[in-house]
Amino acid sequence: MQFWGYKRKEGRAGIRNHVLILPACACGSESARVVASQVRGAVNIVLNTGCSDVAANTAMTQKVLTGFACNPNVYGVVILGLGCETVPHRELREKIQGMTSKPVVSFGIQDEGGTLRTIEKAVRAARDLAAEAAMQQKERCDISELLLGIECGGSDATSGIACNPAVGELSDRLIDLGASTMISESIEWIGGEHVLARRAATPEIHNQIIQVCQNYEEHLRAAGQDCRAGQPTPGNKAGGLSTLDEKSLGCIRKGGTRPIVEVLEQAERPSKTGAIVMDTAGYDISSVTSMVAGGCNAIVFTTGRGTPTGNAIVPVLKVTANAQTYRKMEDNMDVDLSPIITGEKTYQQMGGEMVQTILDVCNGRMTKAEAYGFSDIAVDHICRFV
Amino acid sequence: MEVNALRLDPADNVVTCVAPVAKGSPIVYPDGEELRVLEAWEDIPIWHKAALEDLPEGGEVRKYGERIGRTKEPIPRGGWVSDKNIYSVPRDYDQEMI
Structure with missing residues (x-):
């Protein structure tokens, strides 16, 4: 039995081809929502943690964030951090890049100079990923x-x-x-x-x-x-x-x-x-x-x-x-x-x-x-x- | 007579009512090819359980052929079995290890 899916370089095939706007901490969640609403083909999640956590909670959050990014239904990832989250957005990005070859970019709201400048860059990045994702053909899986x-x-x-x-x-x-x-x-x-x-x-x-x-x-x-x-x-x-x-x-x-x-x-x-x-x-x-x-x-x-x-x-x-x-x-x-x-x-x-x-x-x-x-x-x- | 209850395993001493059953009316459930009938001792809401026999205080309540709890008080045949009158028994995990 077969279905039409999106083949990935690593692991199982996707049945969807989303660009994931992924907050690295709660402070990135609202910006992620705005970015996803601006780009067709992008989805966001709302994270309520990523900061001020005990080590075991941080480990759990990291497992979820990296796991989401590696999920086969995700084509590429735009990470939005603040800059002072427990696991900085760059570190999260590198971790994900060590687990998957799919495109991953990240931005920090403090470095970029506030919400609007971050959203501008992130929307451009998400738009480009969505355009690429739309070109990927479904294959028999x-x-x-x-x-x-x-x-x-x-x-x-x-x-x-x-x-x-x-x-x-x-x-x-x-x-x-x-x-x-x-x-x-x-x-x-x-x-x-x-x-x-x-x-x-x-x-x-x-x-x-x-x-x-x-x-x-x-x-x-x-x-x-x-x-x-x-x-x-x-x-x-x-x-x-x-x-x-x-x-x-x-x-x-x-x-x-x-x-x-x-x-x-x-x-x-x-x-x-x-x-x-x-x-x-x-x-x-x-x-x-x-x-x-x-x-x-x-x-x-x-x-x-x-x-x-x-x-x-x-x-x-x-x-x-x-x-x-x-x-x-x-x-x-x-x-x-x-x-x-x-x-x-x-x-x-x-x-x-x-x-x-x-x-x-x-x-x-x-x-x-x-x-x-x-x-x-x-x-x-x-x-x-x- | 219309089926209004289901017994999930022959070893069970309760049935699940798939329609509301009024006090004094019949609870009807299939047992293989036959239908079995008992009288509701009280009103039983839809999706809730009725006892198939008199259950003594502390007696096992069985559904799916497994123990789902013990009774806090005696429950008569046709009585309503719910979270009010049965409780969960702690597991003995060490004994379950192989």
Whole structure:
């Protein structure tokens, strides 16, 4: 199976060809927004950190920023720093240039002499990159170039019963065709981690999965938080999910049944092909942020209660099996899986049908969140700002 | 009789209602080719769970063939199983390692 994509010199192919306007710190975020709004083909992200952070937070932010820049859906990058951020924009640029051969330029607002002068230079740079990007022709790419991130958010009981099993079926079929998929949200493995770990390709991976859950619980405990007090969320409870275990057992079904070949840290790039898991927050926007930084070129997002969220770099396909949610939020939902609940179709059937839906998205079909230009991110944090 | 609930695994002692069920009305779920019926002991909202048997205090609640929690109080057959009357049991990670 093949799709039309943008071949890259390193790593997987892109399914989009964006020029990314990347702030190196929060102080660059607004200028990045203005630059992206001036140049067709450019997208920006809003960063709320990059300064006054403990070392572990800085490391996480750097993983996300470099990961975004290296994401296959990005053609080239314009970095906007202030000049006094923790990791200076030049250093960030050099780091990215060490990881990828794609074009990267950077500007510092203090050096350039303020917002307007910086924006002027950055707009010219972004315009030139966008003009080049538009000349790149799509080529036939094997489905093995696809790394599909699988997310769930705003879950209710329909998620675990219908939506996640259907996406799990999709994942199995894609993996059988040679693609790779990734699930994350490790707090939402807790209570189902023993079931997830049964899919491990090796005993080491089995134990890594259990260890990730143990570490997550201990991390939250150190911050005075019982993971069972925050999960399930009030929305999950209203939607019929009573315990973290129940939520997790439904949640993990979206990863399908194929052997898990790799356990990744947050925002880390996979080295294997097949079913991959990543240790991220349960907070959906943060989890998607980390998976995009890890190189996912498409995201499928299952929801029960409905959510509008989207990512600037990677199309997010929204699927729900809650008929009421689909009706009420049709402007945000891409796929209606409610026939599984009514018994008109099986989750296997609808999971199979979604292979074509994902292929369409790879070939350029815009998801609703993408058409709206949504750009949500959340960089996970270890500790308070300093 | 119309199906208004689903049992996800034969080992489960709860079903998930896929429509709101009023107190005293039938909860109908498929079991293979057959339909099974029990009476709702109270109103149960859509997407929420009903007990298939009398659950004692501290008893295991099973969905997906797995334990999703234990009961805080006895729950009668046909009763509403929710975050109000069941709780999550901490994991024993060390014992899960192989």
